[in-house]
Amino acid sequence: MELLNQISQNLQAGKAKIVKGLVQQAIDEGIPAQQILEEGLLSGMSVIGEKFKNNEIFVPEVLVAARAMNMGAGLLKPLLAQDGVRASGKVCIGTVKGDLHDIGKNLVKMMMEGKGLEVVDLGVDVAPETFVKTAEEQGCTVICCSALLTTTMGVMGDVVKAAGEAGIRGRVKIMVGGAPVTQAFCDQIGADVYTADAASAADAAAELCRATA
Amino acid sequence: MATVTVNGQPFPAEPGTPLHQVLRRRGGLEMPCAGQGRCGKCRITASGALSAPSSAERAHLTREELARGVRLACCVRVEGDCRVTLSDSARSQICLSGVMDAVSLRPRFHACGAAVDIGTTTLAASLYGADGTLLAQASAANPQAAWGADVISRIEAALRGEGGALAACVRGAVDALLNQMAEQARIAPGEIDGLVITGNTAMLHLFTETSPEPLSHAPFEAARLFGETCSAGSLGLSACPEGSVYLPRCVSAFVGADITTALLAGGICGKDETRLLVDVGTNGEMALWHGGALCCCSTAAGPAFEGAGLSMGMHGQEGAVDHVSVRDGVLLPHVIGDVPPRGICGSGVIDALACLLETGELDETGLLETSPALIAPPAALTQKDVRMVQLAKSAISAGLRTLLHTAGISCPDVAELAVAGGFGSCLNAENAGHIGLIPEGLVSKVRVLGNAALSGASMLLLDEELAGTCEHLARRARTLELSANPVFAEYYTEGMFFGHGTDGL
Numbered sequence: 001m002e003l004l005n006q007i008s009q010n011l012q013a014g015k016a017k018i019v020k021g022l023v024q025q026a027i028d029e030g031i032p033a034q035q036i037l038e039e040g041l042l043s044g045m046s047v048i049g050e051k052f053k054n055n056e057i058f059v060p061e062v063l064v065a066a067r068a069m070n071m072g073a074g075l076l077k078p079l080l081a082q083d084g085v086r087a088s089g090k091v092c093i094g095t096v097k098g099d100l101h102d103i104g105k106n107l108v109k110m111m112m113e114g115k116g117l118e119v120v121d122l123g124v125d126v127a128p129e130t131f132v133k134t135a136e137e138q139g140c141t142v143i144c145c146s147a148l149l150t151t152t153m154g155v156m157g158d159v160v161k162a163a164g165e166a167g168i169r170g171r172v173k174i175m176v177g178g179a180p181v182t183q184a185f186c187d188q189i190g191a192d193v194y195t196a197d198a199a200s201a202a203d204a205a206a207e208l209c210r211a212t213a
Numbered sequence: 214m215a216t217v218t219v220n221g222q223p224f225p226a227e228p229g230t231p232l233h234q235v236l237r238r239r240g241g242l243e244m245p246c247a248g249q250g251r252c253g254k255c256r257i258t259a260s261g262a263l264s265a266p267s268s269a270e271r272a273h274l275t276r277e278e279l280a281r282g283v284r285l286a287c288c289v290r291v292e293g294d295c296r297v298t299l300s301d302s303a304r305s306q307i308c309l310s311g312v313m314d315a316v317s318l319r320p321r322f323h324a325c326g327a328a329v330d331i332g333t334t335t336l337a338a339s340l341y342g343a344d345g346t347l348l349a350q351a352s353a354a355n356p357q358a359a360w361g362a363d364v365i366s367r368i369e370a371a372l373r374g375e376g377g378a379l380a381a382c383v384r385g386a387v388d389a390l391l392n393q394m395a396e397q398a399r400i401a402p403g404e405i406d407g408l409v410i411t412g413n414t415a416m417l418h419l420f421t422e423t424s425p426e427p428l429s430h431a432p433f434e435a436a437r438l439f440g441e442t443c444s445a446g447s448l449g450l451s452a453c454p455e456g457s458v459y460l461p462r463c464v465s466a467f468v469g470a471d472i473t474t475a476l477l478a479g480g481i482c483g484k485d486e487t488r489l490l491v492d493v494g495t496n497g498e499m500a501l502w503h504g505g506a507l508c509c510c511s512t513a514a515g516p517a518f519e520g521a522g523l524s525m526g527m528h529g530q531e532g533a534v535d536h537v538s539v540r541d542g543v544l545l546p547h548v549i550g551d552v553p554p555r556g557i558c559g560s561g562v563i564d565a566l567a568c569l570l571e572t573g574e575l576d577e578t579g580l581l582e583t584s585p586a587l588i589a590p591p592a593a594l595t596q597k598d599v600r601m602v603q604l605a606k607s608a609i610s611a612g613l614r615t616l617l618h619t620a621g622i623s624c625p626d627v628a629e630l631a632v633a634g635g636f637g638s639c640l641n642a643e644n645a646g647h648i649g650l651i652p653e654g655l656v657s658k659v660r661v662l663g664n665a666a667l668s669g670a671s672m673l674l675l676d677e678e679l680a681g682t683c684e685h686l687a688r689r690a691r692t693l694e695l696s697a698n699p700v701f702a703e704y705y706t707e708g709m710f711f712g713h714g715t716d717g718l
Contacts, residue, residue: 058600060607060709061578067706098430100696101513103705124697125431150247150369151429 003029007040007072012047014064016071023072033079038116041069041076045114049199052111059107062198066110073113087118089209091142092134094122096155101148104178104198108144111202117209128155128162135163135172141209144201145191147178156181157189173208177201215262218296232263232289232297237359240382241299247361247370248287255286261295264288309337309350311633311663313672314480318345321459321677322407325400328670329387330471331355331412331420332634333364333495334519334528336386337667340394340405345675348398351390354528356382357419362519363495364415368425371418380422384449387420391452402452408445409459411670413469413496414438417460421448433466440684459680461673462687467511471634472498473687474669477679479631479662482507482686486628489613489655492666493559494634495519497609500690501616507686508620510693512612512701517605518559523598525591527556534561534589535639539568546589554589560639562602565594567644570711577712579603603709606650611695611704614652618700619693624654633665649708 003026010018019041026036048065051057091112095105102124109119120138122130131143143163147153156176163169173192176185186194193208195201217224217235226235233255236242246252250269260282266274267288274283320326320343329338332355340349357379360370371379387410395402410420414435418425427436440462446454461470472492475481481488487503500509517523527533532555536547544565548554557565565588569575574582579600585593613630617623630651632640646656662668673679695701 055596056580058579058603060603060706063706063709100431100433100694102697103702106702149365149430151365151372152431 001031001039003031004036004040004043007036008044008047011041011044011065011068011072014061014068016064016068019068020071020075023075027075027079033076033083034085037073037076037080037085041072042114042116045069045111049111049114049202053197053199059103062107062110066114069110069114088116089142089206089213090118090120090138090140091144091205091209092120092122092131092138092140093144093146094126094131095124095146095148096152096159097125097127098155099147099149099152100124101146101178104148105146107198108146108177108201111198112144112205115202115206117202117205128158131159132162132166132168136166136168140172141212142173142175142205144175144177144205147176147181150180153178153180153185156191160190171212175201175204175208215291215293215295217291217294220297220299226291228262228292230291231287232257232259232291233286233359235291236286236297236299237378237382239299240356240359242286243354243358243362244287244360245358245362246287247363247366250285250288253285256283257286258282258298259284259289259295262291262293263295264290264292308664309339309352309667311478311665311668312660313478313668316672316676316679319676319678320345320407321409321457321674322405324404324406325395325398326407326409326674327391327394327405328667328674329390329408329410330474330664330667330670331383331387331410331416332471332666333413333416334358334362336383336390337664338387338390338394339667339671340398341671341674342398348400349394351393351397353386353390356386364413365429367419368415368429371425372429376419376422376424379419380449383416383420388450388452391450395452403455405453406456407459407674408453408456409461409670409674411461411470411474411666413471413498414463414466415469417463417470421460428466435463435466438463438465438687439470440680440687459673461670461680462684464509464687464690465511465692467496468498468500468509468690468692470687471666472500472509473683474667474673475631475633475662475665476500476502476507476669476686477672477683478665478669479633479660481631487622487626489616489627489630491609491613491630491632491651492634493518493609493632493650497605497612499609499612499616501620503620503622503626507690508616508693509690510612510616510695512608512695517598517601518562522601522605523557523562524585524595525556525593526562526598527558529558529560529639532556533558534565534592536641537561537564537568537588539571542572544568544572544588546592548589554592557588557592557594560641561588562594562598563648563650564641564644566599566602566711567641567647569594570647575599575711577710579709579711602648606648607705607708610649610652610708611701613655614704614708615695615698615701616693618704624652627655627658629660630655630658631660631662631665633662648711
C-alpha cells in the first residue's frame with residue numbers, strides 16, 4: 001500500500017514529524033494498527049537494520065530512524081492494546097553494574113523494537129540480580145547485557161551465574177555484547193549468544209523468541 | 214633463557230614470554246589497543262625463534278609484509294634467540310606553548326622550578342629560573358602507551374598488578390625530561406627544588422601509584438583528588454629527590470587537574486562573563502563558568518582525534534597530514550616535516566572532512582562517495598573512520614550544548630570558547646564548526662589556548678598563592694553526568710550528521 005510504503009521510506013530517512021503525520025493519516029483512513037506497524041514502521045526498520053549490517057549506514061541514521069519509529073509507534077500503542085495485539089517476544093536489556101555507557105545498549109534496544117519485540121529497558125549500572133528478577137517476574141525470554149569497559153565486562157559472568165542459581169537458564173537465554181566483548185569471552189563465561197553489532201543482536205533475539213514461542 | 218636483541222641491545226627473556234613485555238622494558242613501543250590485536254599499529258620487524266603469525270597478524274599485515282618479517286608486537290611470543298627492529302617514533306610536534314594569564318611572581322621554589330603535564334598521550338615540561346624566566350622546555354611521548362592508548366586499558370593493567378611498572382615508566386620519563394631541561398639550561402638537576410605536576414585524574418593516580426580501582430567502575434568516585442604537596446623523592450623522581458612537588462586538585466574522576474590548571478591558564482573563572490573551556494583528547498572534558506559557578510562534564514570522544522581510532526590515524530608528528538584546504542575542487546594537504554605522508558592527525562581529520570563536504574565527496578549523513586577517500590596518498594579516510602569521527606564530534610558538541618542547556622543559556626550568552634590540549638594551535642575553528650565538533654554559534658568565539666594544562670601548572674609554580682584559589686574552585690565545581698542524560702542523548706543524536714541533515718525532526 002502506497003501510504004504504508006511512504007511511512008517506511010520516511011522512517012528510513014529519519015523524518016520523524018512526517019512519519020507521525022502519515023501514521024495518523026493511516027489510522028484515520030481505517031488501516032488496522034497492526035498492519036501500519038508491520039508494513040510501515042517495522043518494514044522500514046528492517047531495511048535500516050540490513051543496511052546497518054552491511055555498513056551502508058551507521059549509528060546516526062539508526063538513531064534518527066528509531067526516533068521516527070518511536071513517534072509513529074506512540075500513536076499505535078493504545079490501538080494495538082485495544083486490538084489485543086501482542087509483541088512477538090519479550091526481552092530485558094541493560095548495561096551491567098559499574099558501567100554507565102548506554103549508547104550501544106540503546107541502539108540494540110531500538111533494533112529489537114524494530115523487530116517487533118517488547119523490550120524492558122533496565123537502564124545502566126544494572127545489578128545481576130535485577131536482570132534475573134526482571135526476567136522471572138516479567139516473563140522475558142532473553143536477558144541482554146551490555147558493557148563498554150574492560151573493567152566491567154566481568155559482571156556479565158555474574159549475570160550468568162545468578163541466572164543459573166535462580167534456575168532459569170532453561171527458559172531464559174543470555175545475550176552479551178559491547179565493544180570489548182568477544183565470542184571467546186562469551187564462551188568463557190558461559191553466556192548463550194554473542195553478537196558483534198546491534199542489528200545482529202536484534203536478529204538473534206527475535207530468533208530466540210521465535211524458538212521458544 | 215633466550216636473548217632478544219632490540220635495535221642491537223640485548224635483553225634476556227624466558228621462552229614463552231610475550232615479546233611486548235620485553236619491548237616495554239626497553240621503551241619506545243606503542244600499543245594503542247592494549248595488545249588485543251585489533252588496531253594493527255604496534256608494527257615491528259623481527260626474525261629468529263618467534264611464534265608463528267597469529268590470525269590477527271594475518272588480518273592486519275599483507276603477505277609481503279609478513280615475508281619481510283613485519284609483525285605485530287602484541288601477538289608475538291619469544292621462543293628462543295631473536296632480533297627485533299623497533300623504529301623509534303618520529304619527532305613529535307608536541308605543543309609546549311600556551312596562553313598564560315598574568316601572574317605575580319611568588320614562586321614555590323628557590324633556585325629553579327619545573328612544571329610538568331602528564332598527558333595520556335604526551336608529557337610536556339617547562340623549567341623556570343628564580344626570576345620567573347623560562348629556561349627550557351621538553352616533551353616526550355607517554356611511555357605508558359605500551360599498555361594501551363586509552364586510560365581504561367592502563368587502569369585495567371594497574372588492577373592486574375602492573376601498577377608498579379606503569380608508575381616506574383612514567384616516573385622515568387619525567388626524570389628524563391627534568392634532566393634534559395637541566396642540561397639545556399646548564400644547571401644541575403638537583404637545583405630544581407620546586408615542581409608542579411598536573412595531569413588527568415587517572416594519570417596522577419598511576420604516577421603516584423595510587424590504586425585506580427575506584428576509577429574503573431561506576432559511580433566513578435575518586436578516592437584521591439590531590440591538591441597536595443609531597444617530596445619528589447617519595448614520588449620516585451631521582452633527578453631532584455629533595456624537590457617539593459605540588460599536585461593540583463582534580464574536580465572528579467573524569468575531570469582532572471589538567472582541567473583545573475587549564476582553567477587557570479585561560480583565565481576562565483572569576484570574571485562576570487560566561488566562558489566555556491573544552492579539551493579534546495580521548496575524552497572530551499568541558500567546563501562552563503557562568504554566574505559565578507563552575508560546571509564540568511566529560512564525554513568519551515574515543516580516540517578518533519588522537520590517532521589510535523582511525524585506520525591511518527597518527528599523532529601530530531612527522532609524516533602526519535595536519536591541514537587540508539580545497540582549491541578548485543581539489544584537496545590540498547599539508548604534511549608535517551619534509552617527509553612523505555604516513556597518516557593523518559586530529560586537526561587534519563577535521564579539515565579533511567570539512568573539505569570532503571565542500572567537494573561533495575562526503576554527504577550530510579556521513580556517507581563517502583568512494584571509500585577510502587584519499588587525502589594525501591597513501592593517507593586516506595575510510596567509511597568506518599568517518600563514522601568514528603561522527604560519534605566523537607557529536608559527543609563533544611552535545612556535551613557543550615548540554616552544559617549550556619543545563620545552565621539555561623545558549624550560544625549568544627557565551628563570551629568565549631577556549632580550546633585546550635590535543636590540537637594545540639593547529640585547530641581550524643571554522644572547519645570544526647562545519648563538521649559540527651563545535652556548535653556553529655560558538656565558532657567566532659573560539660580562542661585556542663595551546664597547552665593550557667602546562668601553562669596553568671607553570672602559573673601555580675610561579676605564584677604559590679594561586680593554589681588556594683584553584684583548589685577552592687575545583688572543590689566547588691559541579692560535575693554534570695552525561696550518561697543516561699536525556700538532554701545529552703537528544704543533542705548527541707541531533708549532532709551526528711554534517712550540516713543540516715536533521716531537518717524534519
